[in-house]
Amino acid sequence: MKKKPIRDGKAPAKGMDVSDEYADSYGETHKKPIDLEYAISHSSYLLLDGIQDQYELLDIGCGTAGYWRLMGRWKQIVGLDYSKKMLAVAREFVDELGLRNVELVHSSFRDYDPGQSFDAIISGTFGHYDPLTKEMLDKLNGMLRPGGVLVLSFQTPKSVRHALHVLLRRDRLFRYPGEFVSFMTRNGFDLKLTTSHAPRISFFGGNYSCFFRKRP
Numbered sequence: 001m002k003k004k005p006i007r008d009g010k011a012p013a014k015g016m017d018v019s020d021e022y023a024d025s026y027g028e029t030h031k032k033p034i035d036l037e038y039a040i041s042h043s044s045y046l047l048l049d050g051i052q053d054q055y056e057l058l059d060i061g062c063g064t065a066g067y068w069r070l071m072g073r074w075k076q077i078v079g080l081d082y083s084k085k086m087l088a089v090a091r092e093f094v095d096e097l098g099l100r101n102v103e104l105v106h107s108s109f110r111d112y113d114p115g116q117s118f119d120a121i122i123s124g125t126f127g128h129y130d131p132l133t134k135e136m137l138d139k140l141n142g143m144l145r146p147g148g149v150l151v152l153s154f155q156t157p158k159s160v161r162h163a164l165h166v167l168l169r170r171d172r173l174f175r176y177p178g179e180f181v182s183f184m185t186r187n188g189f190d191l192k193l194t195t196s197h198a199p200r201i202s203f204f205g206g207n208y209s210c211f212f213r214k215r216p
């Protein structure tokens, strides 16, 4: 099979060292056999693959992308990451697993111009790495087809202290789940499903994958 080179886009000079450092250990997690725990921790991808067929997916911050081994019904996947090291490990997985119609792009989301639209976009980077601004959401919106699925993660505060810190911040567009959902609703997205990897419901330290549908 002809190997596609990693497409070079723009990526910032700073901030990549951290993810570069984790590339090998993330990569190792995808070499183990698939068990329940593994499937649950990457369940957003399983769901995306189950609810669509022959879809075009943009995976922002794909890292080593080894979890793509859980999927199989895509027409095209574009994996975007600003860490070259992560993408080098991803490249090995893609070749080893013989995954077809996959493109790896070295770029930050901010500087990325795909020149195409997608049926689904998934990213765990907003909120965690970068705040989700109106500008970023507009950019995501512009890349997604009407009726398309956007999966974003939302973290609840880690402690009471952290909750107070978040609530007092005036520079955030949203601070708690209700504000996040109304921000998305105001901007053309309906929340359809929320999943969590945690085996219990807890007030603090939750990490939720939120499945939004772009209004047709």
Ligand SMILES: C[S@@+](CC[C@H](N)C(=O)[O-])C[C@H]1O[C@@H](n2cnc3c(N)ncnc32)[C@H](O)[C@@H]1O
Binding pocket: 019, 026, 027, 060, 061, 062, 063, 064, 065, 066, 067, 080, 081, 082, 083, 086, 107, 108, 109, 110, 125, 129, 130
């Ligand atoms: C938690 S890691 C994902 C790891 C992946 N799930 C795996 O198993 O390898 C998040 C990734 O997002 C990338 N990232 C964060 N912000 C980004 C941005 N604005 N543009 C592109 N990549 C970004 C980081 O380089 C990192 O590889």
